Amino acid sequence: MSTVPRYTTFETARGFCSIAWGEFGISGFCLPAESAEDxxxxxxxxxxxxxxxxxxxxxxxxxxxxxxxxxxxVVDFSDLLLDLSGQTDLYRRIYDATRRLGWGKATTYGRLAGELELGPAGAWTIGQAMAKNPIPLIIPCHRVLAAGGKLGGFSAPGGTLSKQRMLELEGLPSVEASPAQQSFGF
Structure with missing residues (x-):
């Protein structure tokens, strides 16, 4: 029998975050927002x-x-116990591979798909997994970029600007959104 998930909201230098946890580990995380309520x-x-x-x-x-x-x-979150029980086996594999990207390291959707031998639709699958990441930052989806080192999407508060700021915080060179990403707001 599973216990009811617990959560808390707390303030960081970049805004308010929330974290959820249960008996099997961390099950959710929300990146910084301006208010605690978000x-x-x-x-x-x-x-x-x-x-x-x-x-x-x-x-x-x-x-x-x-x-x-x-x-x-510099912080390493790769040792934390995560509860990914609500995820498919494929997404768990993708998240495990993403967690191996350390501070200041990045890859692309395509490279990660190749590493996991996901085939022709692999980059798209990686993008879908990143968009549905229940524990961003701890599963560092911000370190996964689009082809050519472009930002790609980012579904957290602040969108790609937040992704860019996190990459800059880690000392990665400035990455720009493609014109299509800018015009569609992702």
Missing amino acids: PRRAMLRRHPTGVEAEPMGEIGRVIERVKTYFVGD
């Missing part, structure tokens, strides 16, 4: 039975690591 609402959409809770122990330490990340210090 990530709180987003978390409850993803975890409608979630209960706001005081972060204790390991989750408190994860929150401190997130705060450290958003001031620009």
